[in-house]
Structures are given as structure tokens and as C-alpha cells.
Amino acid sequence: MKVVFLALGFPHKKEPGNFYMTLMDRFHSEGHEVTIIAPAHKGTVPGLQQENNFRVLRVKTLPQFGVNFVKKGLANLLLPYQYKKALRALEEDSNFDLIFMPTPPITLYNLAYWLKKKSNGKIYLILRDIFPQNAVDLGIMKKNGPFYHFFRNQERKLYKISDAIGCMSPGNMEYVKKHNPEVDTSKLHLLPNWSDMLPLEMNKQEIFNIVQREAIKDKFVIIFGGNIGRPQKMENIIELAIACEDMDDVLFLIYGYGAEYKNLKAYTKQRGAKNVQFGKELPYNEFIKVLSLCQVGLISLSEDFTIPNIPSKSLSYYNAKIPILASIDLNTDFGNILEENRTGVWAKAGDVNALKEQLLVLYNDPDLRKEMGENGYEYMKSELSTDQAFRTVLNQIKHY
CATH class of the missing domain: 3.40.50.2000 (Glycogen Phosphorylase B;)
Known part of the structure; x- marks a missing residue:
């Protein structure tokens, strides 16, 4: 053809x-x-x-x-x-x-x-x-x-x-x-x-280099990677980060680009969020390796959406074998997909307390994180x- x-x-x-x-x-x-x-x-x-x-x-x-x-x-x-x-x-x-x-x-x-x-x-x-x-x-x-x-x-x-x-x-x-x-x-x-799925294998030196470069040693890293615009409503994530300041080892790592990137950095500074770190742009195959060394992958959608959106960045988290924490509107069925495949947890966008509760579910259960990460990998391999x-x-x- x-x-x-x-x-x-x-x-x-x-x-x-x-x-x-x-x-x-x-x-x-x-x-x-x-x-x-x-x-x-x-x-x-x-x-x-x-x-x-x-x-x-x-x-x-x-x-x-x-x-x-x-x-x-x-x-x-x-x-x-x-x-x-x-x-x-x-x-x-x-x-x-x-x-x-x-x-x-x-x-x-x-x-x-x-x-x-x-x-x-x-x-x-x-x-x-x-x-x-x-x-x-x-x-x-x-x-x-x-x-x-x-x-x-x-x-x-x-x-x-x-x-x-x-x-x-x-x-x-x-x-x-x-x-x-x-x-x-x-x-x-x-x-x-x-x-396409990318391999995750790394030697000890590669792992050491990434951990040192990203300053994530001994941290529980919650990572976001992808477009930063109005659809993502990333202010909700900054508010979650502020709500987690009592958790000394938690770090929010944001890799992004898009129309709202500068505004988000300004908002983060204005709100005084000290546990948020902005990473530098990386080639995708390098970014996947960073993801695989983090504990949780973030999804964020504006609570104002009336249409069902399915964020494509979830594929990166599936590939990297990490569970998803999603802040999403009530009109998307992405939450249903997470639940059906046991690949992550979610809360209504804008409800910071509920989102923190879901984060604590993952934070306190390393076995659950591993299980959900493996489920996401298998789901992607078979269906996506x-x-x-x-x-x-x-x-x-x-x-x-």
C-alpha cells in the first residue's frame, strides 16, 4: 500500500x-x-x-x-x-x-x-x-x-x-x-x-552515575515526565508536594516541556516547595533509565475536563516497571484502567488530601509497588x- x-x-x-x-x-x-x-x-x-x-x-x-x-x-x-x-x-x-x-x-x-x-x-x-x-x-x-x-x-x-x-x-x-x-x-x-518497549538493563556504574547526577540517593522519588500545559494542571502536583513536606525522604522530580513550564517553575518558587526538583531534558532512552530508578510515576490531568483523556506518558511508566499515582478528572476512565490492571492508584484532581492518601498506600508498601510495576510492564507488552x-x-x- x-x-x-x-x-x-x-x-x-x-x-x-x-x-x-x-x-x-x-x-x-x-x-x-x-x-x-x-x-x-x-x-x-x-x-x-x-x-x-x-x-x-x-x-x-x-x-x-x-x-x-x-x-x-x-x-x-x-x-x-x-x-x-x-x-x-x-x-x-x-x-x-x-x-x-x-x-x-x-x-x-x-x-x-x-x-x-x-x-x-x-x-x-x-x-x-x-x-x-x-x-x-x-x-x-x-x-x-x-x-x-x-x-x-x-x-x-x-x-x-x-x-x-x-x-x-x-x-x-x-x-x-x-x-x-x-x-x-x-x-x-x-x-x-x-x-515500542526499551530495555532497562544497566550496570552498577550507570546506576551510580544517574543517582549522583539526579541527586536521588536515599530518596523516595515521585517522577513526572512529559508535556506541561493547561491540560496537565501541574499546580495540583505542587500542592501535593507541599503536603508531603513532612516526609523527609520524598522528592518530586519533574522533567517537562510545554507552554506552562516557566509558569510552573514560578508557581513552585512562589509556593516555596522545597521538595520539588526540575530535571534537564534527556533523550528518551536515557529518561526511561531514570524512571526505572524512581519509585512512583505521576499522571496529572485538569479537573475541568469533561472528555475522557488517556495520558500517553503512562506508557513510559509501564515500560520502566514503576506504579502510577494519578491526579485525574472524574470523566476519564483512566482510573478504571489502572484498577482493572492493578498498575497504580488515583484520586480526583484538586483533592490534595485524597491524593496524598493514595501516595501513602504506595509509599508504605514496597511489595505493592513492585507488583504494580510488573503488572504495568506485562500490560504494555501484551496490549499496548x-x-x-x-x-x-x-x-x-x-x-x-
Whole structure:
């Protein structure tokens, strides 16, 4: 098959932990011709080129990351027109059998529809963000305003033209059904977050070096790694850290990036949290090793969400064999997933006392931590592998 992936961003170097790249790599290894359409960014140049195993069409776009919401919104609105122009400029055939479109952004609807009509290909929607409702939940957009109605119309049309829609969880799938009754439910199926697993073996010297570098010797380390933005509401975690200051050996270690990173550091300083440490950015394969030397992995979601989100950073914790402590809203079914697989504990986001109680469950029971860590590793190996995601996609496409 000729496969195209419409990307909001795509690394130009092979990076462990990027689940879109691992899936496309699997398609390539099975003999399919893979083309990626993605923005040109630092380290890349516009135009068609070979990167790793893929044909990558890099397109000059407006910046989408590290900018305010107005600039980000404008960049996303222009994206389909810029991608379409770049595709039309190619002298070679640009017809595709399978068109991958992940969310975000939904603004690529027009491009996906154009490619489908042009190629008679199938659209596979990897549904991760449910937009624009998530923007409403976070106070970025007003419900029933003109922008909301525009994007909501785009969302509905995207569901209609998609031949298959992969949802993160049962709750995610039920949300789409409830709020979009016109959608053909046969399109909807489970496609949980996936990843390749990295080895955890380290020699004594490596372990010593990490412990010294991160200053975690004799500490009970609760670690967070990943995006820091409004969806994560990391202020809740800082409040937990302050509530744990009576536990002398507890350290909150935060590795992050994103729009709220600087604000979070300022908030931490303002609140005087002395048991919070910010780590420096690491390559993913090194970060996994740090994780494996920690005791608990943190998940944080804003209590304002009305849509079920499943945080992909949980995959890193599963891989590292550490249990999860989750501060989450009551609309996600991530807590149910933790309970069903016995991979962690959770409390309602914003309830610091309840979250500390759950932390104490893990703090006081090393055998439980080990059991939950092993459960997470086995769960990921059996249910959340790239191979599993690849088979799910192919099985769904065969129906059409």
C-alpha cells in the first residue's frame, strides 16, 4: 500500500517514544511505501527528502509550539492549504491507498477529504484530542461562540469522511457516540496508545552515575515526565508536594516541556516547595533509565475536563516497571484502567488530601509497588505494543 501520514509535527531523527513514528516504521518494515507530510522545523529544510525509512515532505509553516493560542490557531488553520500547495507542487504521483490523520489538529479535514477524493483511499482517524470541547473545558474557547461552531462543524465532517476511527479507551469511544449520534458506530473501535518497549538493563556504574547526577540517593522519588500545559494542571502536583513536606525522604522530580513550564517553575518558587526538583531534558532512552530508578510515576490531568483523556506518558511508566499515582478528572476512565490492571492508584484532581492518601498506600508498601510495576510492564507488552496497534489498524481497514 501507499500510505500517507498527515503530521502536526514529526521528528527528523528516529526517536524512541514517538508512537506515530514507531507505527509508520512498522508499516515500512511490512513493505508499505510510507510518506510523511510535516512542518519544516529546526534541523530540516522544506521539500521532499528521505528521512530514516520514510519519504518526508517538509512544508514551511507558521510556528505552532511555544506560541500563544491565537498564533497557534492561525498556524493550524493555514496548515491544510500549505500542505496541499506543497503536494500539488510535486511532479510525482501523490495518490495514496491509506490516509492517516491524527488529532490534533482537526483543521486538516479539508486536506484529508481532498486526498480521499483524489486517491480513492481510506482515511484512518487516530483520535487523541476531542476538539473543540477540550478547548472549552480549559477555558481557551467559549462554548457556542463562532469559533466553537466552526471547529465543531469541522469535527463532525471529519468523523463523517473517516473510514475508521481509533479511540483511546472505552470511555473515549462512548463519548463520541453520545455527542455525535450521527456517526456510524461501526467505524469506532479501540486503539489504545502504543509504544515500542526499551530495555532497562544497566550496570552498577550507570546506576551510580544517574543517582549522583539526579541527586536521588536515599530518596523516595515521585517522577513526572512529559508535556506541561493547561491540560496537565501541574499546580495540583505542587500542592501535593507541599503536603508531603513532612516526609523527609520524598522528592518530586519533574522533567517537562510545554507552554506552562516557566509558569510552573514560578508557581513552585512562589509556593516555596522545597521538595520539588526540575530535571534537564534527556533523550528518551536515557529518561526511561531514570524512571526505572524512581519509585512512583505521576499522571496529572485538569479537573475541568469533561472528555475522557488517556495520558500517553503512562506508557513510559509501564515500560520502566514503576506504579502510577494519578491526579485525574472524574470523566476519564483512566482510573478504571489502572484498577482493572492493578498498575497504580488515583484520586480526583484538586483533592490534595485524597491524593496524598493514595501516595501513602504506595509509599508504605514496597511489595505493592513492585507488583504494580510488573503488572504495568506485562500490560504494555501484551496490549499496548506497536505490533498490536499495527494489527488493529489493518483489521479495521480490511472491513472497507
